[in-house]
Amino acid sequence: xxxxxxxxxxxxxxxxxxxxxxxxxxxxxxxxxDKNSDGKVxxxxxxxxxxxxxxxxxxxxxxxxxxxxxxxxxxxRDKPSA
Numbered sequence: 001x002x003x004x005x006x007x008x009x010x011x012x013x014x015x016x017x018x019x020x021x022x023x024x025x026x027x028x029x030x031x032x033x034d035k036n037s038d039g040k041v042x043x044x045x046x047x048x049x050x051x052x053x054x055x056x057x058x059x060x061x062x063x064x065x066x067x068x069x070x071x072x073x074x075x076x077r078d079k080p081s082a
Contacts (some may be wrong), residue, residue, distance in 0.1 A: 028048070038039045039068075039069070040066035042065070042066050052075060061074075
């Protein structure tokens, strides 16, 4: 019984560690940046992340002053992990 509990605890610790590593702070989610939940990331909202702020104008492919989910996805896909 104790072996099962120890094994279960070890598995839970491993899962928690994996989840923590999966959350890459250098790549914020679209939802975390879209502070007003309008479905777009403005330049002011992007300023929360230095790398995104610097890349913003190049990512805004239709030049409407905001990043759509599709434009942001390109950033997430192309940006190397820190």
